[in-house]
Amino acid sequence: MTSGFYVQPCEVYGNNKCDEVIGLDLNLSSMSCLPFPSLSTLENNSAVWEIPFIDETRNHKRVKLEDSANESIISTNYSLYSGSGTGSMYTSGFNSLSRIQFRDHISAYTRRYLAAEKMEEEASTLLGGEPEEEGSGDGMKLVQKLISCAEAVACRDKTHASALLSELRTNAQVFGTSFQRVASCFIQALTDRLALVQPLGAVGVTTKMIAVSSEKDEALHLVYEICPHIQFSHFVANTSILEAFEGESYVHVIDLGMTLGLLHGYQWLNLMESLASRTGQPLRRLRITGVGDSGERLEAIGNELKLYAQSMELDFGFLAVESNLENLKAEDFNLIDGEVLIINSILQLHCLVKESRGALNSVLQTLYDLSPKLMVLVEQDSSHNGPFFLGRFMEALHNYSAIFDSLDAMLPRYDTRRAKMEQFYFGEEIKNIVSCEGPARVERHERVDQWRRRMRRAGFQPAPLKMITQATKWLEMNASEGYTIVEDKGCFVLGWKSKPIIAVSCWRCF
Incomplete structure (x- = not known):
């Protein structure tokens, strides 16, 4: 069977699929849905697309995704370049893309998938400094849910992101473990960003300046x-x-x-x-x-x-x-x-x-x-100025997790001085990195x-x-x-x- 790269809609976000299309500017700060972007311009009634991989020398993993009906009606007898086979692939949307464009799109989304895969691998390292008695299992769930929320915010999926934020707020405590505390700052930043995003199809997000207090x-x-x-x-x-x-x-x-x-x-x-x-x-x-x-x-x-x-x-x-x-x-x-x-x-x-x-x-x-x-x-x-929102989010999460962990070595958990530093200094930096764009984003x-x-x-x-x-x-x-x-x-x-x-x-x- 021909080596393939499989693509599916963002079903991890429920029925509200990410509508960001392949032709969208890849430099948008609101990065496409990761780890499984939807190729809206390639959609038709088919549930599963198998796209013969263009560069056989690369060792990329396959991501096979299916819609709710779990249908599979596409065979591997198509040739994207010769037009061989029954030709139904060309009648389902691919004819709008040139060969060069298609190569660029697949390459771009492959890179995004690999970046998302790396995010998931690195998530487990964020809790390395948490003591076992604090509940590393609960901490890992908090990490995963926080990343899922960031992905939903990147997709501008307000329904799913809002639901995740509501769940996260019950577990992120200002006087909890170091990761619970840093998560509370990122939750507030994601809330602010979600409130400022424009409707799907608009570019970027509305920005606001953070006042000095x-x-x-x-x-x-x-x-x-x-x-x-x-x-x-x-x-x-x-x-x-x-x-x-x-x-x-x-x-x-x-x-x-x-x-x-x-x-x-x-x-x-x-x-x-x-x-x-x-x-x-x-x-x-x-x-x-x-x-x-x-x-x-x-x-x-x-x-x-x-x-x-x-x-x-x-x-x-x-x-x-x-x-x-x-x-x-x-x-x-x-x-x-x-x-x-x-x-x-x-x-x-x-x-x-x-x-x-x-x-x-x-x-x-x-x-x-x-x-x-x-x-x-x-x-x-630190690297908080990458072109993609989710990359910045993960870099910031690593960086500030270390800083909040260091504060554990200096102050007791219920010391209000630590809460003030975390919420009004480091927390303000986090909010600027995560929720702001354009001239308002100064923590670069x-x-x-x-x-x-x-x-x-x-x-x-x-x-x-x-x-x-x-x-x-x-x-x-x-x-x-x-x-x-x-x-x-x-x-x-x-x-x-x-x-x-x-x-x-x-x-x-x-």
Whole structure:
């Protein structure tokens, strides 16, 4: 019998089959129904189609699916290219597709099926950190149901997705196991996305911006105090900056995003303290330019830094630039001849990674033209910006499952501080990744290798980090057991067990 690839409708979603057709743009964020997409343009009264596989050298698995009647009326005597056989296949819809188009469609859906198969295989790893007494069987059911719900949302099957969400809410608890807690955030994100999807046939989803709240400010402060992610970034960044300061008299630091929105300039207070205590040639003047959306907040941080610098008898100047990163210009920074320039970017540039890439490329070119002696880049080392919704969903589920698992090692289950961090900080990131599209989706995290390629294309050259001993010692003193540091081609990657979380790298122009 001819090797075949079998296709069926999305019967896993009940009678409401996914109506996404083969001709739909494959780059849509609302990915087609996985793992079993419906080929609407190929449908006729037949229940089962056997499509002779085009590339016999590939070892793809068969997926044989049947409709509710379990009919099978198609034989294997058809030839898609010669027209041999009875010819009824051509009268049932295939005549609308050219040979090349048909090859492309089968190849695309094969890739999607394999991606879905991988999703199912990886689902079992999500519960690896859950203790057995928490019920690994129930946890696995929760994982599978959550993935099924994401598939239904991707298909815009509101009826099935809503039913699954209702079931999921009874099992996902804010004070439950780490996976129950992370599932609660993803359930809310899927609920938001489902509420925003347009009717079938429309492209993409409606988007909304997530408002900044006092709860998020408090959650960010707790993340800074309790989790090592931001403090580790500050430590490596400041150590690198101090090395770049060595032998310099006048230094200017540009802080993109100004302390992530924290109400205090912790990173720069620590830097000033280090400057005051170090030996050798003293720094004659330090200037810091803070870039951010809130001029009032920038000025408050600037005043705090000025008072601290005065207590340290340090000549200090501060400039606030109220602007988003896309609108920055060289003249905004009031550069002075003879000053050494340092650029500091902590968890900021991923917000510019849009579909066109033009915004990020433009900003990187502007920064490169400033000729900094050093640029510190800190970003999440994760892949949350893939072209397909379900791929992003699974990547985010892996990443945040590790983060929530790490919180178990730091705080008791019923600690309200942990709930605030999970719901108002990490939960907001999850909602942005899962429920938003277009300009509203700003949490577009990418892998460290992608950032390397992007920085090199902009003209920057790597400045390898060499303080692994210091970084390891800092981690031992300031983080829970389970956190690790890995040196990756001159970058430092902070992770929880085997899962990378934060990547720190340094760059120079010459």
